[in-house]
Amino acid sequence: MAVNLPELPYAKDALAPYISANTLEFHYGKHHKTYVDNLNKLIAGTDLEGKTLEEIIANSAKDPSKAGIFNNAAQIWNHSFYWKCLKPQGGGAPTGAIAAKIDAAFGSYDKFTEELKNAGVTQFGSGWAWLDGQKALLTIDVWEHAYYLDYQNRRPDYLTAVIQNLINWDFVNSNLG
Numbered sequence: 001m002a003v004n005l006p007e008l009p010y011a012k013d014a015l016a017p018y019i020s021a022n023t024l025e026f027h028y029g030k031h032h033k034t035y036v037d038n039l040n041k042l043i044a045g046t047d048l049e050g051k052t053l054e055e056i057i058a059n060s061a062k063d064p065s066k067a068g069i070f071n072n073a074a075q076i077w078n079h080s081f082y083w084k085c086l087k088p089q090g091g092g093a094p095t096g097a098i099a100a101k102i103d104a105a106f107g108s109y110d111k112f113t114e115e116l117k118n119a120g121v122t123q124f125g126s127g128w129a130w131l132d133g134q135k136a137l138l139t140i141d142v143w144e145h146a147y148y149l150d151y152q153n154r155r156p157d158y159l160t161a162v163i164q165n166l167i168n169w170d171f172v173n174s175n176l177g
């Protein structure tokens with residue numbers, strides 16, 4: 001049983017104009033899919049074939065000889081999580097339990113957005129900006145492929161647009177449970 005590319009939780013044009021259908025065609029349809037295809041090739045015929053994605057990540061995380069497997073598996077997990085962190089008509093200040101947690105941890109929503117943006121802007125090269133402790137709560141992909149077609153080199157503009165318009169706080173709240 002192979003690892004599957006999960007369905008996007010919305011149509012490819014649903015996040016426009018902040019993230020275009022063109023970006024999702026490439027980011028989901030090419031990048032995310034390629035990680036899945038690569039992983040399935042790497043684990044074919046090994047004892048990891050048939051394992052869940054989480055099991056594959058846990059098994060390969062501390063084994064340098066499985067770095068290729070870990071990198072592809074982690075990218076699959078991160079992207080699937082990232083898609084769920086976004087939704088049309090999202091963003092803005094959160095409601096629910098996460099709102100109080102953010103106030104407690106960061107002082108205010110404005111301070112939180114400042115720190116999240118700063119984490120995303122200062123990530124050198126490709127990477128991810130996370131709000132988490134031991135459990136993943138929210139992420140924003142800041143690899144160039146996440147924003148370059150829409151924002152070229154303006155990563156701060158992409159981060160601002162996502163934070164103001166696309167964050168799925170219902171999903172983030174559900175991760176607190």
Ligand code: MN
Pocket residue numbers: 027031079141143145146
């Ligand atoms: Mn990506």
